[in-house]
Amino acid sequence: MRPLRMPVAAMEHFYRGGAAIADLRGGPPRCERSPEEWLASTTARSGAEPDGLSRLEDGSLLRDAIIADPAAWLGPAHVERFGAQPELLAKLLHAGERLPVHLHPDRAFAGRHLGCAHGKTEAWAVLDAEEDTTVHLGFRVPVERGELAGLVERQDTAGLLERMHEVPLQTGDTVVVPAGVPHALGTGAFVLEVQEPTDFSILLDWRGYALDGPGEGHLGLGFDVALDAVGRTPLSSAEVEALRVPAALAAEPAGTPRPLLAPAAAPFFRADLLRPPAGAETGVPAGFGVLVVLEGSGALRTADTELGLARGDVLVLPHGAGPLRMSGAATAVLCRPPDPAHERAPEPAPAPAAESGAPH
Numbered sequence: 001m002r003p004l005r006m007p008v009a010a011m012e013h014f015y016r017g018g019a020a021i022a023d024l025r026g027g028p029p030r031c032e033r034s035p036e037e038w039l040a041s042t043t044a045r046s047g048a049e050p051d052g053l054s055r056l057e058d059g060s061l062l063r064d065a066i067i068a069d070p071a072a073w074l075g076p077a078h079v080e081r082f083g084a085q086p087e088l089l090a091k092l093l094h095a096g097e098r099l100p101v102h103l104h105p106d107r108a109f110a111g112r113h114l115g116c117a118h119g120k121t122e123a124w125a126v127l128d129a130e131e132d133t134t135v136h137l138g139f140r141v142p143v144e145r146g147e148l149a150g151l152v153e154r155q156d157t158a159g160l161l162e163r164m165h166e167v168p169l170q171t172g173d174t175v176v177v178p179a180g181v182p183h184a185l186g187t188g189a190f191v192l193e194v195q196e197p198t199d200f201s202i203l204l205d206w207r208g209y210a211l212d213g214p215g216e217g218h219l220g221l222g223f224d225v226a227l228d229a230v231g232r233t234p235l236s237s238a239e240v241e242a243l244r245v246p247a248a249l250a251a252e253p254a255g256t257p258r259p260l261l262a263p264a265a266a267p268f269f270r271a272d273l274l275r276p277p278a279g280a281e282t283g284v285p286a287g288f289g290v291l292v293v294l295e296g297s298g299a300l301r302t303a304d305t306e307l308g309l310a311r312g313d314v315l316v317l318p319h320g321a322g323p324l325r326m327s328g329a330a331t332a333v334l335c336r337p338p339d340p341a342h343e344r345a346p347e348p349a350p351a352p353a354a355e356s357g358a359p360h
């Protein structure tokens with residue numbers, strides 16, 4: 001097996017953005033609402049399959065190739081621990097306007113209400129940001145349940161935002177966003193996003209967006225249930241800081257992958273910087289991954305093949321390609337599933353006895 005280049009696959013969405021993705025990836029002209037590209041994705045958009053699923057150069061779905069030979073694509077240890085799916089979704093996301101305040105369920109909530117073993121913890125590596133770009137992340141003050149319901153019902157965006165931390169985003173930073181934590185990525189953020197492989201969102205704010213918040217913002221559960229997924233306990237400034245790694249992408253060249261994300265990401269996914277030292281190589285252990293070349297050009301070698309790398313390339317790396325070596329004046333990020341040897345992420349809690357419908 002060998003690494004495969006992924007074709008450009010712009011995605012239209014409800015919010016503006018995408019120019020930075022077009023600049024990095026090229027491809028045909030896109031509309032002003034093409035703010036995301038899902039990379040080597042085996043996750044479909046909620047209720048819109050096959051949207052979101054990535055196609056290989058021959059037009060077939062990557063998901064089908066993996067299902068046909070999971071051990072070759074993912075490696076035996078991964079399959080034994082996680083099953084026949086990559087446990088990973090990577091996206092490019094360019095916010096041409098502030099995203100609505102939203103959050104994603106955690107595994108316990110998803111297990112109980114959505115019949116799914118995954119929530120959606122996510123993380124961003126900031127590839128570019130405007131001077132004043134920020135992210136709203138988590139509540140900084142306690143928010144009572146009724147108060148939250150009122151803010152959502154009245155669509156009081158200012159009230160939501162003023163109860164949240166607002167953190168500056170600078171090019172090179174990384175941020176982990178745990179499931180449950182409300183967030184709103186600000187205008188001008190261009191990020192490589194790594195997340196659990198689902199498309200579950202709960203909207204707290206939709207005024208001014210082409211979104212049916214009352215109809216779709218609660219995952220079909222009704223806001224009465226959906227608001228149970230919201231982390232209303234405030235985060236301290238120290239807790240917010242612990243989710244960030246400032247200037248992670250500015251790390252010096254190294255012969256091994258450099259972890260980019262704060263420790264909270266480890267049970268869910270990994271992202272590493274690959275930046276070979278001059279005249280030397282960065283070794284990459286065998287394993288499934290999605291490689292995004294951010295700068296420069298270079299080469300990727302397996303035991304018997306060599307592929308040229310250039311800025312904007314996205315490659316899917318099968319476990320069966322074996323260990324890889326990257327060389328050249330290039331910088332890339334390698335998105336990977338969690339280490340199969342890592343301690344287990346919290347399992348979904350059992351449903352309370354009064355509730356019907358067991359978690360799947």
Ligand SMILES: O=P(O)(O)OC[C@H]1O[C@](O)(CO)[C@@H](O)[C@@H]1O
Pocket residue numbers: 036093099102122183185193195199200201
């Ligand atoms: O499509 P949604 O779930 O409303 O959210 C828009 C985007 O916001 C993010 O959650 C980032 O905050 C992305 O993962 C997602 O694609």
